[in-house]
Amino acid sequence: MIKEYVIFNWSLILVLLGFAVSLKETVFLDKTTIRRYYALIIAIFLLSVVVYEEFYLTDLGGNRFIRLILTVIRYSATPFIIAMVIYALVKKQRWFIFVPAIILSLINLASVFNGLVFSIGNNDEFRRGPLGYLPYAVVGLYSVFLIYILIRRSNKKVIEMIPIAFLGFAFGSGLFLPFIYGKDYSRIFCPTIAIALYVYYVFSILQLAKKDSLTGMLNRQAYYADIENSPENITALISIDMNGLKILNDSFGHAAGDEGLATLAVCIIRALKNKQMCYRVGGDEFVIICRKTSKEEMTQLVETIRKNVSETGYSCSIGCSHISDGADSIDDLLQESDEKMYEEKANYYKDSKRDRRSNQR
Secondary structure (H helix, E strand, O other), X not given: OHHHHHHHOHHHHHHHHHHXXXXXXOOOOOHHHHHHHHHHXXXXXXXXXXXXXXXXXXXXXXXXXXXXXXXXXXXXXXXXXXXXXXXXXXXXXXXXXXXXXXXXXXXXXXXXXXXXXXXXXXXXXXXXXXXXXXXXXXXXXXXXXXXXXXXXXXXXXXXXHHHHHHHHHHHHHHHHHHHHHHHHHHHXXXXXXXXXXXHHHHHHHHHHHOEOOOOOOEOHHHHHHHHOOOXXXXXXXXXXXXXXXXXXXXXXXXXXXXXXXHHHHHHHHHHOXXXXXXXXXXXXXXXXXXXXXXXXXHHHHHHHHHHHHHOOOOOEEEEEEEHXXXXXXXXXXXXXXXXXXXXXXXXXXXXXXXXXXXXXX
16 A cells, blocks of 8 residues: 555655755755744645545445544644644744634544534445535635735735745635545645645745845845846936944944844835835845836835834935936946935934944044
């Protein structure tokens, strides 16, 4: 039977092994997230064993009680796995995300004796009980909640929405295809979820490689790549530099400086609109690329950033340049915005009577 299981699930085994090896080599995820991913891989593998065993016994006939127990596990494990996906992908998610899955498991277990969710007749026929669709409802709610959280945590840009949409499509197929293909869909549920998660993981790693880990913004490498992408659409650049970062680090430690940079990043992200992307290109230096953005829109963006930052207690200097000002290239735009930003920074330190290289007034 082991041989038959391996042959039938070989693609799933390969995906899970590849997933496990990738996790071992990644440097972008924290240990807690990696452990949760490993637990998820093990859960998917064990569920595939249960599903295979259930179908194997069904083909043999008889074994009614064992099949009931295997069905309990299958019906209970599916929402548990979706909950584990949420637990793995959302760092701050608490353990109580599993409560609905636990309640459903108890109801499924009771069905062995009362047929509330399902039963198997003496003629080996599988029947749905009065709550026969409850497991699908719970899985659906978990799936919707997962996609909602992922969308809310994203920056709503197309590049981040694609893997979320793929994950939603895969989970949606797991919810609706059983009504089209019947119980046989259970045979491919585990490969479907494994492949969807692995693809999402790969997309996420590719995105993390382009992002700054502290601020969540795109990094310097992404900036250089993106200015080469349709440069004719770039109409403005905005240079931003945090004021007083060295003073903050020297006086309160680098953790305080990191908090200031992260806060500044949030202020910028909140102000961005479509076709405007921000990059952390240095320690306290940020650049916003504006595509097909008018001068009025650029000015409004700068004013919104200033307003957001003013509400935090931190300070930054901003310089901007628009193609309408006569700049002939991206380099010209950046040079002009940098010059304006450094001029504003110099005025900031002059007005505050503070030496930017020390914490002396």
